[in-house]
Amino acid sequence: MLEESFDIGNIEGGLSEKVELCVRRGRKAVGLLEYGRAAQESINSKGGLFIRGEVAMNNKLNNSIRVILIIVFSMLSSCATTPKGQQRSSESYLDQGYYFASKGQYDQAISDYTKALEINPRYIEAYNNRGLAYASKGQYDEAISDYNKALKINPRYIEAYNNRGNAYLNKGQYDDAISDYNKILKIESRYAVAYYNRGVAYNAKDQYDQAISDFGKALEIMPGFGAAYGNRARAYYLKKNYDKSWDDVKKAQELGYQVPPEFIDDLRKASGRQE
Numbered sequence: 559m560l561e562e563s564f565d566i567g568n569i570e571g572g573l574s575e576k577v578e579l580c581v582r583r584g585r586k587a588v589g590l591l592e593y594g595r596a597a598q599e600s601i602n603s604k605g606g607l608f609i610r611g612e613v614a615m616n617n618k619l620n621n622s623i624r625v626i627l628i629i630v631f632s633m634l635s636s637c638a639t640t641p642k643g644q645q646r647s648s649e650s651y652l653d654q655g656y657y658f659a660s661k662g663q664y665d666q667a668i669s670d671y672t673k674a675l676e677i678n679p680r681y682i683e684a685y686n687n688r689g690l691a692y693a694s695k696g697q698y699d700e701a702i703s704d705y706n707k708a709l710k711i712n713p714r715y716i717e718a719y720n721n722r723g724n725a726y727l728n729k730g731q732y733d734d735a736i737s738d739y740n741k742i743l744k745i746e747s748r749y750a751v752a753y754y755n756r757g758v759a760y761n762a763k764d765q766y767d768q769a770i771s772d773f774g775k776a777l778e779i780m781p782g783f784g785a786a787y788g789n790r791a792r793a794y795y796l797k798k799n800y801d802k803s804w805d806d807v808k809k810a811q812e813l814g815y816q817v818p819p820e821f822i823d824d825l826r827k828a829s830g831r832q833e
Contacts, residue, residue: 648677652684655691664691682708686718689725698725716742720751727759735759750779754786757793766793784815792821800829808833 655670671688674681689704705722708715723738739756742749757772773790776783791806803825807817826832 646673646677648674648681648684651677652681652687655684655687659687659691659694662694664694667691680711682711682715682718685711686715686721689718689721693721693725693728698729701725714745716745716749716752719745720755723755723759727755727762730762732759732763748779750776750783750786753779754783754789757786758789761789761793761796764796766797769793770797782813784810784813787813788815788817791817791825795821795825795828798828800825800831804829804831804833 651670651674655667655674658664658670659667668688668691671684671691674684675688678684685704685708689701689708692698692704693701702722702725705718705725708718709722712718719738719742723735723742726732726735726738736756736759739752739759742752743756746752753772753776757769757776760766760769760772770790770793773786773793776786777790780786787806787810791803791810794800794803794806807822807825810817
């Protein structure tokens with residue numbers, strides 16, 4: 559279940575003014591589709607765009623708490639239009655599908671990704687992005703099916719493991735999610751997003767020590783990762799370690815991460831502090 563979004567904060571490189579359709583291949587971007595993208599050159603893999611997703615966790619904090627997941631959107635470098643009368647390329651359909659997805663027009667995006675796959679049935683980026691469009695509609699089984707197809711073509715495709723893990727997490731299949739994040743880390747041991755998302759999964763399983771450890775590893779790689787501080791604060795809160803929770807809340811806020819006000823209220827009540 560997707561919930562109202564809140565800011566991920568400033569990750570290394572900073573947030574730029576708006577989302578660009580074209581992202582140079584070989585460069586990662588981390589950020590928010592609604593508000594912009596952040597250049598994050600320290601993650602080395604195929605060109606793409608990171609966007610956020612969220613999952614509602616029903617547990618200790620009132621009825622639910624919003625948790626940011628980081629998902630990976632594949633992009634191409636070409637934004638050229640196709641001359642009239644010339645056959646469309648699979649890449650142009652991928653670009654157009656991304657455009658519609660960024661506008662929340664997921665059915666149209668799915669249609670364009672499907673057209674890309676009709677031209678190139680082994681187009682793993684199209685499977686990945688179509689999976690994300692399905693996930694955005696809450697159709698997690700369809701999303702997982704597309705990620706499976708991408709991974710059958712390329713078993714080392716990190717983006718698909720990450721996004722499939724997020725789909726499992728949204729379905730409440732936490733062990734399957736953790737398994738996918740583990741596979742990423744066997745391929746790329748310094749992939750901060752995998753540590754972060756695995757920490758979210760451990761939090762969902764009430765395994766707070768493991769969650770705290772993973773958020774810490776993500777922060778070692780990306781010290782400006784505000785969401786990691788925010789979610790580690792939640793884990794400390796649930797362990798009743800309120801001083802450390804407040805420390806992480808302050809660090810998250812300094813980085814521009816918007817800590818949910820309902821969490822702050824609960825932390826104030828539990829700790830007796832009004833910071």
